[in-house]
Amino acid sequence: MSDATQSTASVGSPSAGGVSVYEQRPFFEKALRYGIxxxxxxxxxxxxxxxDAPKGMVQIARYFGSEFLRPELEKAKDRIVNLVSLNLEISSAGDLRQAAELLRDHSFMSRSKAASDLLKALIVMPQNTHFGMNEHGGFTDKHIPLLAKWSLCSFTDYQTEFVKRHKVAQVMKAAIWLADALGLHVDDLEEAGCDAEAVIRTALLAAATRQTQMPDWVRFQKMVANLRKPQAGKNIVLALPKKLPAEFKAVVEAVRDSVEADLPKILDAKLTPQKLFNQTPAFVGRYFWVEDGLAEVDHFDREASAAWHKATGGHSDDSSLLTLFLCIAAGGKVSTGKTLLTEKSATALIRKIRKSGVQTELAKQFILDNAPIEHQGDYVRVWQAFIEDAQATLESDHDYKLHDALSLLRRECNVADE
Structure with missing residues (x-):
């Protein structure tokens, strides 16, 4: 037996005055003394x-740097003692008898390797709940610098980091389970790069509205609309799925609390879903929906088609459209837009333009927001060509009797004869 080991074996219980020194010693040394x-x-x-200890030191020095440099060997000694201490304290939960039994039943090198494996697993655990922002796969050479750092960490540091990352991992696993139950694969979550808590929140709302699929934006808006119905708003139950594994219940319940806190705003009919979920900073990214461009375009087309048909009254001739565009550019509401003017309303329109001017962009934006996509370019060109020629006449103070302006409207727009 080496002198160092004999010295360790011969040390008795620490005196009262040496308790603080004893407590600061590596857990491996405490377990070794206890076992002796x-x-x-x-x-x-x-x-x-x-x-085993010197062999392990050389291997560790070689792994992290060079076994031929004394400073590397000194650091390797600290690392191997710390690694064995970590394994013993984690495995025994701080019980010295159990730790001594581990030393008795297993080799010194195996305890070092076991701790190294724990640290490698810790390093590749997710650090945040965003899919797409965490590394995939296991430990690789690029992680060695991190392992060098963690191999010298304290038991408390390890426990703190493990608890934090374990919770993150559980949130992500719960989100994956809930998404899968709604027909969405983990690869889709990775591609979306969404937040796991956002997935859980949406899944809870989906359950409350009896949805069986993860919603896209169109369906998500319908979910919100259903929640806002008077009969629904009073009886919203954010229940956990019956088949949710027990290991996920705590994290899902925590997220459910945040959804319940959000409900007053979600149920506020004064806030459109677009305004709340896409334009309110606190809610942007807080809920998840599947990005389905085709569905959104189709929904937009149907919505725009209805608005366009209502505003134009089904008319598509240039005169009717220019009449509508001019009314909108003069500050008129789309709901009161006209495709036919009387002599009196045409006169009133000209006077309004001469008082407040023409906001040409209002008409252009109306076209882009509501006109059929295939015709938008043509309608914008028709409008711009008209207003470039007509604006000076419509706004001219020299035409105080409005003769030129009225003649222009009769020629280009729809003005009924009286």
Missing amino acids: QHGMLDNAKLDAIAT
Whole structure:
């Protein structure tokens, strides 16, 4: 047995004055002393530890740098003692008898490797709940610098980081489970790069509205509309799925609390879903929906088609459209837009233009928001060509009797004869 091991074996219980020094010693040393004092570690085991330790130091020095440099060997000594200490304290939950039994039943090198494996697993655990922002796969050479850092960490540091990352991992696993139940694969979540808590929130709303699929934006808006119905708003139950694995219940319940806190705003009919979920900073990214461009375009087309048909009254001739565009550009509401003017309303329109001017962009934006996509370019060109020629006449103070302006409207727009 080496002198160092003999020295360790011969040390008795710490005196009262040396308690603080004893408590600061590596957990491995405490377990070793305990095992020696209680006859759990015989000379053969101590000799094996004394033989394994230098070999392990050289291997660790080589792995992190060079075994030929004394500073690297000194650091390797600290690392191997710390690694074994971590494994013993984690595995025994701080019980010295159990730790001594581990030293007795396993080799010194195996305890070092076991701790190294724990740290490697910790390093590749997710650090945040955003899909697409965490690394995939296991430990690789690029993680070695991180392992070098963590191999010298304290038990408290390890526990703190493990608890934090474990919770993140559970949130992500719960989101994956809930998404899968709604027909969405984890690959879709990765591609979307969404937040796991956002997925859970939407899944809870989907359950409350009896949805069986993860919603796209169109369906998400319908979900919100259903929640806002008077009969629904009073009886919203954010229940956890019956088949949700027990290991996920705590994290899903925590997220459910945040949804319940959001409900007053979600149920506020004064806030459109677009305004709340896409334009309110606190809600942007807080809920998840599948990005389905085709569905959104189809929905937009149907919505725009209805608005366009209502505003134009089904008319598509240039005169009717220019009449509508001019009324809108003069500050008129789309709902009161006209495709036919009387002599009196045409006169009133000209006077309004001469008082407040023409906002040409209002008409253009109306076209882009509501006209059929295939005709938008043509309608914009028709409008711009008209207003470039007509604006000076419509706004001219020299034509105080409005003769030129009225003649222009009769020629280009729809003005009924009286």
